[in-house]
Amino acid sequence: MIWRAMTLRCPHCGSRGVLATWFRLKDRCPRCKLHLHREEGDYFLGAYVLMLIAMEIVFAFGLLAVLMITWPNPPWTAIQWIGGAFLFGSVLLSYPFAKTVWLAVDLIFRPVSSAELGWYAREEITGEEDSRR
Secondary structure, eight states: OHHHHHTTSOTTTOOSOOEEETTEEOSBOTTTOOBTTTTOTTTTHHHHHHHHHHHHHHHHHHHHHHHHHHTTSOOHHHHHHHHHHHHHHHHHHHHHHHHHHHHHHHHHHSOOOTTTTTHHHHHHHHTOOOTTO
C-alpha cells in the first residue's frame, strides 16, 4: 500500500488518477470508489504533520552538510534564503505524496469497511453496471 501511495496511486486498488489537482485528491478512487477522505473533516492533519517533519529532517541534514563543508565561515545569508526556498519548494512538491501515504497508513491500521465499499450494493439495487469490468 505504501509503494502504491508513493507512486500517487490509490493505496487500496493501485489505480491511477486519484489526484484532481496537485493540491487536491478526488473524492473517490476512479476504479474502486474508495472515499479518499475517509469521511472525516480533519482527516489529513496527520499528513501535514508528517510531511512537515520529513521536510525539516531533510533540511536539517542539508544544513549540517553545508555547515561541515563551509566551516569555519558558513554563508549564513545564503543558508537562510536558500534554506527557506528549499523548505517552501519541498513542501509544495511533497504535498500530494503526503496525502496518499497518509491514506495508505490509515488503510493499514483501519482497513476498508463494508460501509466504504457500499457501492456494490448500490450498483445491484440501481442496476448500474460496474465500469471496472
